[in-house]
Amino acid sequence: METPVLDYGSRGRIGLLLPSVNQAAEPQIRAMLPRDVGIAVTRLKLVDSSELGLLSMTHDVEAAAALLADAGVDLVVFHCTAVSTYSAELEASILERIGVATGLPATATSQSLVAALDAMRARRVVLLSPYTEEVNKRETAYFVRRGFDVLGNVGLNCSTGREMMAVTPEAWQAFALSQVQTEAEAYVLSCTTVRTAEAIESLECSLGSPVITSNSAVAWDCMRRLGISAVVPGYGRLLGHVAGH
Structure with a gap:
């Protein structure tokens, strides 16, 4: 019997901070990355797009990011478009808080889209x-x-x-x-x-x-930031580019 060969992120590991209600990001981003790029996920409470709901997603950023750091990720992504584009000031604050809490590079959906x-x-x-x-x-x-x-x-x-x-x-x-x-x-x-x-x-x-x-931008940008060269077919021109270049 042949032993299965698994890869646990030999070329890099990405940590995603997702809204708790999110059902799409994990399967989509997994499909948009090479098999040897790993992902780890932690969730932050968010169930609707009211202003109060969006801002509440930022309350526990440090603790959630620290959990991803425990999993040995190389990069932390605050992955919510509506929150990260709320304002440039909020975006900067979130990324600074993640960096202080983890000592790791951090980005957000908004930056990946840009x-x-x-x-x-x-x-x-x-x-x-x-x-x-x-x-x-x-x-x-x-x-x-x-x-x-x-x-x-x-x-x-x-x-x-x-x-x-x-x-x-x-x-x-x-x-x-x-x-x-x-x-x-x-x-x-x-x-x-x-x-x-x-x-x-x-x-x-x-x-x-x-x-x-939002998900194709983050998959592409994370590979770019980690210096991972890959072409992933099926998801448009962006991921058809060599991301690490």
């Missing part, structure tokens, strides 16, 4: 999300502050994770195709707990532009 758009040389972008108008306004302000021209930001007005997960990949595809902007250089499907991974390649064929999701 890096991914830069890699695609996209400044004029369309943001599509499951969020409410209030969350979308803050997200738009964040990307404008980072130097992007946001041509549109439309949400599906979902407020809970279960509502977000109920939107099918086919519905995301139809939604994106209804929001075409001829000047767009990239489309961002925002949020970590949505079923957008399956729609990336089909949308890129239809739109003729890069399509980046």
